């Protein structure tokens with residue numbers, strides 16, 4: 477399709493809008509096409525060897541030979557249009573924020589992009605079991621995410637599991653004389669960990685990508701939204717492990733699910749499917765695994781573009797009604813657990829896990 481004189485003139489005006497220098501080669505090409513379009517083939521005498529600029533321009537024009545003026549106009553117009561669209565897509569790329577990775581973590585990966593700080597459990601070969609280092613890193617990441625510029629924070633898992641809960645190695649290699657100290661230190665760490673979920677100052681979303689066990693199920697009650705893949709399951713096998721509920725679940729699960737349903741989950745180890753957990757109010761929405769990541773992240777990016785301060789004050793208002801109670805529940809649960817960890821029931825359950833007798 478031939479370009480009109482009007483299009484050709486418009487292209488000359490548009491060329492002036494280019495922000496970036498397109499480079500000498502392109503400038504020579506534009507010059508040559510413009511001369512060919514407006515004057516026809518190059519008939520002027522060749523400049524001297526030492527007149528570099530004039531000679532380069534002459535060479536470029538002359539190289540077009542007998543290209544018709546209409547074709548030259550067309551190529552000129554197309555070249556200008558391609559330069560403008562390349563510049564505009566570069567500008568869009570620059571405008572879309574890059575993901576920034578937070579340094580200093582080993583067991584989790586923390587990144588920020590599009591106003592969302594993502595805290596990802598990152599021990600996929602251990603089903604994202606939470607060891608002592610990981611508890612501390614999650615605490616640090618929550619502290620940082622609470623203060624950074626992000627609008628919301630997200631917790632998720634890398635690999636096929638969301639998390640298999642407490643790393644049972646946390647209870648191994650302890651000399652009998654050190655057992656009490658291990659239990660006391662464990663209770664202090666757990667209380668601090670859960671406390672950071674209670675106090676988190678902005679919306680906290682759990683993106684449950686696969687099965688979830690133990691502590692990472694119970695703290696879901698402290699998250700503001702829980703999105704789950706239909707592959708996810710929710711299991712808190714406390715009595716099976718000789719332990720007792722934590723993460724404020726002894727208070728929040730009955731509130732969320734009703735006592736009858738919470739009892740099955742917390743006393744009798746009932747494993748919930750994602751659909752059941754959603755029906756019982758623990759999960760906000762379930763997505764097909766095939767489209768889970770795409771659908772959830774699109775949704776979260778839209779949420780994260782809402783006014784940040786409004787979201788934070790609203791979250792804090794909702795939480796403030798229960799905060800004191802939640803901290804009291806957390807303290808009580810940790811006290812009870814401290815005793816449980818010293819019980820034969822608990823020790824035997826852990827020993828049998830490592831003897832591969834009691835895979836859940």
Ligand SMILES: CCCCC/C=C/CC(=O)SCCNC(=O)CCNC(=O)[C@H](O)C(C)(C)COP(=O)(O)OP(=O)(O)OC[C@H]1O[C@@H](n2cnc3c(N)ncnc32)[C@H](O)[C@@H]1OP(=O)(O)O
Pocket residue numbers: 601602603605606608611640641642643644645646661662663665666689690691692713714717719722829834835836
């Ligand atoms: C500070 C202390 C605070 C304490 C707070 C208390 C919290 C309570 C809880 O969280 S209770 C829940 C504890 N979790 C469990 O009991 C789960 C135990 N794990 C399993 O039952 C299974 O591993 C499984 C069902 C998660 C997965 O089974 P699968 O057969 O698919 O895979 P493997 O068993 O071969 O697992 C792969 C490797 O990962 C190791 N691993 C998985 N989970 C844990 C875990 N929770 N603790 C320690 N190690 C775990 C497993 O041992 C394999 O390791 P290997 O490859 O080295 O053999």
